[in-house]
Amino acid sequence: MVQGNDTPTSEFLLLGLSEDPELQPILFGLFLCMYLITVLGNLLIILAVSSDSHLHTPMYFFLSNLSLVDICFTSTTIPKMVVNIQTQSKAITYAGCITQMYFLTLFGGWDNFLLTAMAYDRFVAICHPLHYMVIMSPQFCGLLLLLLWIISSLNSLLHSLMLLRLSFREDLEIPHFICEIKQMIKLDCSDTFLNDIALYLATGLLVGGPLAGILYSYSKIVSSICAIPSVQGKYKAFSTCASHLSVVSLFYCSVLGVYFSSASTHSSQSSAVTSVMYTVVTPMLNPFIYSLRNRDIKESLKRILGMAHTKGTIVLGLKM
Secondary structure (H helix, E strand, O other): OEOOOOOEOOEEEEOOOOOOHHHHHHHHHHHHHHHHHHHHHHHHHHHHHHHOHHHOOHHHHHHHHHHHHHHHHHHOOHHHHHHHHHHOOOEEEHHHHHHHHHHHHHHHHHHHHHHHHHHHHHHHHHHOHHHHHHHOOHHHHHHHHHHHHHHHHHHHHHHHHHHHOOOEOOOOEEOOOOOOHHHHHHOEOOOOHHHHHHHHHHHHHHHHHHHHHHHHHHHHHHHHHHHOOOHHHHHHHHHHHHHHHHHHHHHHHHHHHHHHHHHHHOOHHHHHHHHHHHHHHHHHHHHHHHHHHOHHHHHHHHHHHHHHHHHHHHHHHHHO
16 A cells, blocks of 8 residues: 555554543543443353253354354454553554454444344244244254355455555545544545445445345234234234344444434544444444343343352352
């Protein structure tokens, strides 16, 4: 990468959410706590699913992978932001910025695909219950997960290679707390037509496509639920979708909120602030949504916490 004066560039400057010195300690504590809550909450979901044989089903298989992706997703952004605040440095190396952008796109795309796979799982479970175990076999779920990983990886690789061809002007300040693709393209001093086309096509296909699939799945699910004669049957069918529907709504509403907010205000700083919703808040809330609205997860967590408390009591008793 080179600047406009053909001198090599080694780093970018992430301006963050605010340049006010008085807000830095507050932001440091807030984002550190949110990161720890995100990691702990999602680890508990993974532990609950892996340790309970009753949860070894396609729905919880995708859920545990969603929790893993959420941990990785936040780990690509918050630690660097917290370190920069603590060290009072805004710098991120060129290689570090490209790497962060790659993994941010990778895990963000995989998050999107997993929500679509979970919607399809609920569609099959409710609309084709008799064929559920045949359609959603372990082999199919594994191959589907692998396919989603490959597509997301290729998309991230494409954007990374497209960025490597750009040359940048001297102003390398990114008005964001992450190396976001759109903000990096804006720093380019050459023709960005191909980058813009790749970005819009990828967004349309890899975000619009899954969203359309989710909406179609839930339209069929709602039709099937309405056809159930008993109120209790309707409630039971809907309760199996409630947690996932809440997560889908939170994820896509926050993403669309970021898009429309930045489009209406034309402010990069406003876009950075609203981006906190889908990069930090949504991964943090996912475990709470699933644990609070899902009886199986709650019972599994209670058993795990009960066993941990019992072992702790035994160890303390032996020491005394």
